Amino acid sequence: MEDGTLCLDDGSSCFTLDGAGGLVDSDGDALFRSSPPDTAEDSNGWEDPDDWEDPSGWEDPDIQQLGAGAEEFYGCWEYQYADEWLYVRDDGTYMWYDADGYSHEGSYTVSGETLLLDGDGLSYVVRDGGIVDDYGNLMFRSVLPDVDGTALLGAEGFFGCWEGTSGGVWLTIFDDGTYEWMWDDGYGAAGSYYMEDGVLCLQSGTRFTLDEESGFIESEDDVMFPSQLPANLQ
Structure with missing residues (x-):
């Protein structure tokens, strides 16, 4: 609020x-x-997909072959009625997590406006404020569960306020696992983050790496340097 x-x-x-x-x-x-439409839930609250078998032998696809609109699916998604998380990476791979942690992974492609999980035989479309699978189950944007208390390990170098080299935007990384964007005209957005192999992953799907030599952080869209919020935004 x-x-x-x-x-x-x-x-x-x-x-x-x-x-x-x-x-x-x-x-x-x-x-x-x-009230939600009848298709939003079933008698069990959630319909379990077919067997999720751990794929083997798959190869990373050419990123150019992922399909137009793939970026809409990047990031972490959580099922509305189950403790299942889907993390879609920008390299053509995805990973499944449950309440106990990592489950399995595979590769994907995007055909038209549909995300196809090659290893699981599942597909998703963007709808109802999230993505919806073949069974009508909704997934919303989320962050991976911190099942072992290590989700923030390695985040110390990202703490503080950063300003985009493109100008007019500031990102503050807090030590409690949350972040906040501010534009030059006021509040932008906020959410949670976690660490994955030294990469800071925002709830929105944006991923930052730390260049220790320059002290800057970098994403696909921008480079940000240590800064502080202008007085009018504090």
Whole structure:
């Protein structure tokens, strides 16, 4: 919550009360109270996909062959009604996690607007604010479970405020596993992060590496240097 406004962690929308029992989003669209459609859940709360067998013998595909729109699926997703997490990497591979930790991995391709998990025989489309599988089960953006308490190990070098070399954007990495984006005109977005092989992974799917020689952090979209928030944003 920020000054009476409900802001989603992924920065996609903010909502205010309209005074008549409904909401108004940041685009000015009105929402009224309702219930999820029947297809959003089943009698068990979640329908288990077919056997998830650990694939073998797969090879990393050429990144250029992943398909247009693959970036929409990058990052971590969590099933709405089950402790299952899908992490889609930008190198054509994915990894499954459950409440006990790592499960298995495989490769994927994107055909049209559909993500195809080659090793599991599952497909997903972007819908209902997340991604939906063949069985109608929804996954929402999330972060991997910290099953062994090591999710933040190695993050110390990322703590603090960073400013983008492209200008007008600041990222603060907190030591409690959360982050916050600020634009030059105010609040941008916030969420959680975890560490994976020395890479800091934001809930939004953005991944940062630390260049120890320069002291900068780098993602696919920007390079950021140590800084501090301007006084008007503090």
